[in-house]
Every structure is written in structure tokens, then in C-alpha cells.
Amino acid sequence: MDIFDIVGPVMVGPSSSHTAGAARIGYIAGKLIGEPIAKVKILLYGSFLATGKGHGTRKALVAGLLGMKPDDMRIPDSIEIARKSGMEVEFGESVLRDAHPNTAQIQIESVNGNKLEVVGESLGGSRINIAQIDGIATNFSGDYPTLVVHNMDQPGHVAEVTSMLAHKSVNIATMQLYRASRGGNSVMVIECDQEIPDEGIKWLKNVEGVIKVTYLGME
Numbered sequence: 001m002d003i004f005d006i007v008g009p010v011m012v013g014p015s016s017s018h019t020a021g022a023a024r025i026g027y028i029a030g031k032l033i034g035e036p037i038a039k040v041k042i043l044l045y046g047s048f049l050a051t052g053k054g055h056g057t058r059k060a061l062v063a064g065l066l067g068m069k070p071d072d073m074r075i076p077d078s079i080e081i082a083r084k085s086g087m088e089v090e091f092g093e094s095v096l097r098d099a100h101p102n103t104a105q106i107q108i109e110s111v112n113g114n115k116l117e118v119v120g121e122s123l124g125g126s127r128i129n130i131a132q133i134d135g136i137a138t139n140f141s142g143d144y145p146t147l148v149v150h151n152m153d154q155p156g157h158v159a160e161v162t163s164m165l166a167h168k169s170v171n172i173a174t175m176q177l178y179r180a181s182r183g184g185n186s187v188m189v190i191e192c193d194q195e196i197p198d199e200g201i202k203w204l205k206n207v208e209g210v211i212k213v214t215y216l217g218m219e
Contacts, residue, residue, distance in 0.1 A: 018048065018102065021122025022057045023075065025104050026064020028130060028142040029118040032214045035110035037065060037087050043094035046101035048122070061104055062089055070126060100131070116214065133214070136178050136187045142216060144173055144191040149204060150212040153179045153186040160207055161188060170194045185211065195219060 030037065040062075048057050056075065063078035066085070074081060082089050094105040100121035108116045119132035130140050133148055140146055147165075151157045158177070165172060171193040179186035195217055204213045 018051065018057045018122065019060045019075075020070035020126035021102065021124070021128050022048070022060035022104065023064040023068065023070040023072075024126060024128045024142065025118075025120030025122060025130075026061040026106070027067065027069060028064070028128070028216060029106045029108060029116070029120065030065040030067060031216045032118060032133070032148070033108050033110050033114065033116045034214065035112055035114060037108055038111045039088040039090075039109040040065060041090045041092065041107040043092045043105040043107070045094040045096050045099050045103040045105065048102050048104055049093055057104075058091055061106070065106070065108075100129075103131070133187065133189075134212075136180060136185065138178065138187065138189050139176060140174075140189050140191055144193070145195050145218050146216040147188070147190045147192065147196055147201075148214045148216075149188040149190075149210060151186055151188070151207075152209040152211065153181075153183050154209050157186075157207075157209060158188065161190065161204065164200050164203060165190070165192065165196070168197050168200045170196055170200075 042061050059075055059078045062082050063072060063075040066078060066082055068074060068078065079089060094103065096103060096105060102122040104120050106118045117134050118130060121129045121131050123129060128142060130138055130142060132138060149161055172190055173193050174191040176189045196215060201213060201215050204210055
């Protein structure tokens with residue numbers, strides 16, 4: 001048990017799960033796309049769908065996508081702020097099955113035409129889990145600098161990524177590997193103790209067999 005289990009996070013209310021957690025999900029999704037957002041479709045599931053409007057979940061998710069944190073006093077006005085900035089926002093119902101009751105499925109298109117889908121779960125006390133990226137299962141909290149590498153399921157890619165991190169003096173805290181099928185698309189999710197330099201990210205994007213690289217920095 002930590003202090004958040006006792007007093008809760010510093011946030012704009014009313015709910016740590018439906019508001020603070022939702023803001024964190026949106027914030028991490030926005031950081032992962034790494035570019036200004038042109039369009040976003042936010043699909044809600046379970047309790048997020050049933051009671052989220054009254055708890056401010058929709059506004060919190062949009063606020064996070066705009067880069068606002070859970071204690072930002074602009075959260076109640078976030079949807080209006082997004083639309084004034086040119087971000088198209090659409091809400092709907094997710095058709096996920098057997099998902100966590102507080103789940104948001106966020107489909108993003110950046111101003112440069114890049115696309116990203118993030119499925120985030122709010123676990124309570126502002127804690128979250130990023131459960132999917134672009135349809136492939138993941139499992140990370142967003143509490144550490146996190147590197148997400150989409151690549152073909154081929155020998156050598158894990159070694160290339162870990163060698164780059166070692167060369168940049170970045171220590172790995174956790175590493176998870178996922179794949180859709182043998183020889184198909186796979187994903188590495190690596191939580192690190194230090195920030196990864198930009199040149200390391202750029203190098204990875206040009207490695208043969210790497211499809212996509214997203215990075216969640218803490219700075």
C-alpha cells in the first residue's frame with residue numbers, strides 16, 4: 001500500500017479512476033503518438049461508457065491528449081479547447097470483449113497522417129495499464145521511460161535494441177515481448193531507468209525489419 005491508496009492522487013475530480021486515470025491514459029496516448037493530433041476517436045467500454053459522462057471521463061481523456069495532467073484546472077473545458085485548437089474529437093462505444101470495466105480505446109491520427117491505437121485501463125487511484133498498442137497486447141504503466149518497437153518476428157531484433165540501449169548507457173527495468181503469430185508482427189515493450197537519447201530512437205527507426213517505434217519519455 002502506498003500513500004495514493006490512503007489519500008488519493010492530486011487531481012481535478014470527481015473520481016480517481018474515471019477522471020485522474022482517464023487523464024493519464026490520454027496523456028500517455030498523446031506522448032506515444034509524439035505529434036500534434038488532428039483527429040481522435042475515443043471508444044468507451046464498461047463503466048467508462050455507462051457512467052463516464054457524469055464523472056468527466058470524456059473531458060479527462062481529451063485533456064490528457066492535449067498534454068494536461070490530472071491536476072490541470074482546464075480539464076472541464078478540454079473538449080472546447082481541443083476543438084478550438086483544430087483537433088477533431090469523436091466519441092463512441094468500444095466493442096472490445098472481456099476488457100477491464102474502465103477501458104478507453106483511443107484511435108489517433110496526427111497532423112502528419114501517422115496513426116496509433118491505444119487501449120488503456122484505469123485501475124483506481126490514478127494507476128493505469130496500457131493494455132494494447134495497435135491491436136497487439138501490451139502491459140505497462142507509463143511510470144517509466146518506455147520504448148515500444150513494432151518489428152517483424154525475425155532473429156536479431158531484440159539484440160539490436162538491447163545493444164543500442166547499452167551503447168547509450170540506458171538500463172532496462174522491464175522487457176516484454178509479444179507477437180501476433182510466428183514470423184508475423186511482434187512488439188517489444190521496454191521500460192527503462194533512464195531517458196533514451198533521440199539519436200537512439202532515430203537509429204532504431206531505420207533498422208531493417210522495424211516497422212514502427214514509439215517512445216514515452218518522462219521529460
